[in-house]
Amino acid sequence: MSLSQVALNRLDQVFHARSVAILGANDSPERVGYLLLESLLEGGYTGKIYPVHPRHKQLLNCTVYSSLAEIPEKVDLVMIALNQEKTVEAVKECGALGVKGVVCVAGGYKEMGEEGRRLEEALSAAAKEHDLVLIGPNTLGFFNADARLNATFYPETLPPGSGISVISQSGGVGRAALEKLRDEGLGVNKWIGVGNRATLEFSDFVDYLAEDPATSVIAVFIEGTDKGRELMEAARRAAQKKPILIFRTGNSDLAQKSAVTHTGSMIKSPKLFSDACAQYNLIEVKSTNELVCAAKALALMPLPKGEGIGMVTHTAGPSIELLDYLEAAPCRLADFTPQTMAELKTLFKGIPVILKNPLDAAAFGYSPEGYGRVSEVVLADSHVDLLVAIHALHKNWKFATSQLVAIQEKFQKPVLACYISTVAGAKLVRDELQPAGIPCFASIQEAAWGLGAVLRYRRIRTNDFNELLQD
Numbered sequence: 001m002s003l004s005q006v007a008l009n010r011l012d013q014v015f016h017a018r019s020v021a022i023l024g025a026n027d028s029p030e031r032v033g034y035l036l037l038e039s040l041l042e043g044g045y046t047g048k049i050y051p052v053h054p055r056h057k058q059l060l061n062c063t064v065y066s067s068l069a070e071i072p073e074k075v076d077l078v079m080i081a082l083n084q085e086k087t088v089e090a091v092k093e094c095g096a097l098g099v100k101g102v103v104c105v106a107g108g109y110k111e112m113g114e115e116g117r118r119l120e121e122a123l124s125a126a127a128k129e130h131d132l133v134l135i136g137p138n139t140l141g142f143f144n145a146d147a148r149l150n151a152t153f154y155p156e157t158l159p160p161g162s163g164i165s166v167i168s169q170s171g172g173v174g175r176a177a178l179e180k181l182r183d184e185g186l187g188v189n190k191w192i193g194v195g196n197r198a199t200l201e202f203s204d205f206v207d208y209l210a211e212d213p214a215t216s217v218i219a220v221f222i223e224g225t226d227k228g229r230e231l232m233e234a235a236r237r238a239a240q241k242k243p244i245l246i247f248r249t250g251n252s253d254l255a256q257k258s259a260v261t262h263t264g265s266m267i268k269s270p271k272l273f274s275d276a277c278a279q280y281n282l283i284e285v286k287s288t289n290e291l292v293c294a295a296k297a298l299a300l301m302p303l304p305k306g307e308g309i310g311m312v313t314h315t316a317g318p319s320i321e322l323l324d325y326l327e328a329a330p331c332r333l334a335d336f337t338p339q340t341m342a343e344l345k346t347l348f349k350g351i352p353v354i355l356k357n358p359l360d361a362a363a364f365g366y367s368p369e370g371y372g373r374v375s376e377v378v379l380a381d382s383h384v385d386l387l388v389a390i391h392a393l394h395k396n397w398k399f400a401t402s403q404l405v406a407i408q409e410k411f412q413k414p415v416l417a418c419y420i421s422t423v424a425g426a427k428l429v430r431d432e433l434q435p436a437g438i439p440c441f442a443s444i445q446e447a448a449w450g451l452g453a454v455l456r457y458r459r460i461r462t463n464d465f466n467e468l469l470q471d
Helices: 005-015 032-042 084-096 114-129 171-183 202-211 228-239 253-263 270-279 288-300 316-325 338-347 368-380 401-411 423-436 444-470
Strands: 019-023 048-052 077-080 101-104 133-135 141-144 149-152 164-168 190-193 217-222 244-248 283-285 308-313 386-392 415-420
Touching: 005 101, 005 133, 005 202, 019 032, 032 048, 032 149, 077 084, 084 101, 084 114, 114 133, 164 171, 164 202, 164 288, 171 190, 171 217, 171 288, 202 217, 202 228, 217 288, 228 244, 228 270, 244 270, 244 288, 270 283, 283 288, 283 444, 288 444, 308 316, 308 368, 316 386, 316 415, 316 444, 338 368, 368 386, 368 401, 386 401, 386 444, 401 415, 401 423, 415 423, 415 444
Parallel strands: 019 048, 019 077, 077 101, 101 133, 164 190, 164 217, 217 244, 244 283, 308 386, 386 415
Antiparallel strands: 141 149, 141 190
């Protein structure tokens, strides 16, 4: 069952909180209470900030209040930096004071055994009694780049969001995805650490992001859940509007035991999970890097109208490797039309090039002009729905960045670039390509992960459309 409109609105009020209190704020830069306050300030939050501590008067140039009750207005969001027992009492107080939502960062709940489970049940009951949005416990928190609201204990400036939003059961894996996306030139719109999910499940956050106009791609990391059906149903609903990616760990016996002591959850059969993902239209990925590359491609490029791929390169080997990676994807190499073959023969007259797809332009593709001309002929082909442009970093042979941007605009067909290089080297061309909607990857495998996800989601949307027609 999806979240009600009332619940969605309440969650949105928390993600766009106009005022935030930090319960347990303190003056030690190593402690969470200090870091939560610092995160709000460094993130650029423009709402009202209320640090709370019974002994301090000023922290980081902010007036400190001795208690929540002393704050002169109702607060939208309270971040609680207290131990597990005091957090329960604090949530009760927040409810009585009309707070809309709380972030509970403390651990020591169901992941610690039966005593912790009873404590978490008390926490959940307190939140439900007052209709409080409760994120956590045992979480890093969340951020919303649109609102400049960094409600985590990782102080940093929030770059503009990219349309990608991340839901993570692990703070560390969620941070890894965040940092990799930044390496790829992209920010994150909303980042949510679900923690122990005392009151809000994966499915609730998926429902919220499915309706969020600032989110175009949903990326999920999961260790385990006993609410798998709810997650799958929410994912199916979301996939009708936007792609949803999922990466889950816990395949080995050792990993499953570790997951139980981390967030109190455990994954079931990996095969059953994979089968369910396919059935419910989730795109399953196998690593954090694949999650990021898939999200990047889906966020930047439009879906192709068909599955016919055209490839252009100046070095043949990478195109063959990329096709190996794409073996399971719903794609095919386009057969060039007679008109395209005739134009290529004219273009390569007197040049020893084998005219087939993938097209290795060899030395003719060393210059941006030559590479761009070949790419234009290929993308103009009526059998080609998407162009993959492969190039290797070279001191003197520049990539055809402006040419690719121009031909994509001319033919209104998606283009994906693989610029074989370091991340820093790829940035030389990425900053021109990606704002134009051409994702650029520095490795062959990463390009394949991105392209494969786009093609898989195209198949999902096409199948959904066909089912609607049959109905």
